[in-house]
Amino acid sequence: MTIDTSSEADTLAPWSREEFDAKLRAKESRYHIHHPFNLRLNAGELQPFQVRGWVANRFYYQACIPVKDAAILSNCPDREVRREWIARILDHDGRGSHEGAEAGGIEAWLKLGQACGLRVQDLWSHKHVAPGVRFACNAYVNFAREAPWQEAAISSLTELFAPRIHADRLAGWPSHYPWIDAQGLGYFRQRIPLATRDVDHGLRIAHEWCSTRRRQMRALEILQFKLDVLWAMLDAIERAYPDDLPEQERP
Numbered sequence: 001m002t003i004d005t006s007s008e009a010d011t012l013a014p015w016s017r018e019e020f021d022a023k024l025r026a027k028e029s030r031y032h033i034h035h036p037f038n039l040r041l042n043a044g045e046l047q048p049f050q051v052r053g054w055v056a057n058r059f060y061y062q063a064c065i066p067v068k069d070a071a072i073l074s075n076c077p078d079r080e081v082r083r084e085w086i087a088r089i090l091d092h093d094g095r096g097s098h099e100g101a102e103a104g105g106i107e108a109w110l111k112l113g114q115a116c117g118l119r120v121q122d123l124w125s126h127k128h129v130a131p132g133v134r135f136a137c138n139a140y141v142n143f144a145r146e147a148p149w150q151e152a153a154i155s156s157l158t159e160l161f162a163p164r165i166h167a168d169r170l171a172g173w174p175s176h177y178p179w180i181d182a183q184g185l186g187y188f189r190q191r192i193p194l195a196t197r198d199v200d201h202g203l204r205i206a207h208e209w210c211s212t213r214r215r216q217m218r219a220l221e222i223l224q225f226k227l228d229v230l231w232a233m234l235d236a237i238e239r240a241y242p243d244d245l246p247e248q249e250r251p
């Protein structure tokens, strides 16, 4: 028998904040930190072209994030929320073209790409981007364009689990991949406090919006959608860069 959760949701009291948060956090088991490709990446098992392939494909995600955040802003009539949310765009696009954190996350990712041996123009051309990665990232941006801004804000809550994945890279990559200039890992370092701040804001929005069981259940569905975006990206990247990819097709 299937349970009709949609009508059931209307008869049930909302979970307490603690229960709701626990259910959001339990989604960690589906985070891409557990994807086979990420396990190999962070265990130092990948060949240089596979790391480069991951970096080049992930750059498409990086480029989409501020567009996604601008879509959320464009749907949000609340000035207080907009004032806080706009920081996310500047975090990635930068507040100036100079060096350091002010240059923003996209610039830092380009540095990571260069440290891995990729050329800036090749990253911007997105020529290495696998179709599945493009589809997944575009689905995320389109969701933010079309959903109520509170739902789109909730979709960023995969960042609950991001500090750990960044910290894993900082801890492991210098010894696993000594051919990558460690200066290039700054992106991961700068994201840890920013992800924590984003999550604080995202959770405040989720707590206010999810005042009914139906909305709480919807939030869990949305978080799963976003987990699927990240998982599908790694599925596509894994498929694009098999261990025996011919030399001439390697990034």
Ligand SMILES: O=C(O)c1cc(C(=O)O)c2c(n1)C(=O)C(=O)c1cc(C(=O)O)[nH]c1-2
Pocket: 065, 105, 155, 156, 157, 158, 159, 160, 161, 162, 165, 166, 191, 230
């Ligand atoms: O490297 C990662 O595994 C990872 C994951 C995520 C995430 O969980 O969505 C983000 C990031 N990095 C990231 O760097 C980032 O700026 C970011 C923004 C967002 C978002 O949904 O708004 N997610 C993420």
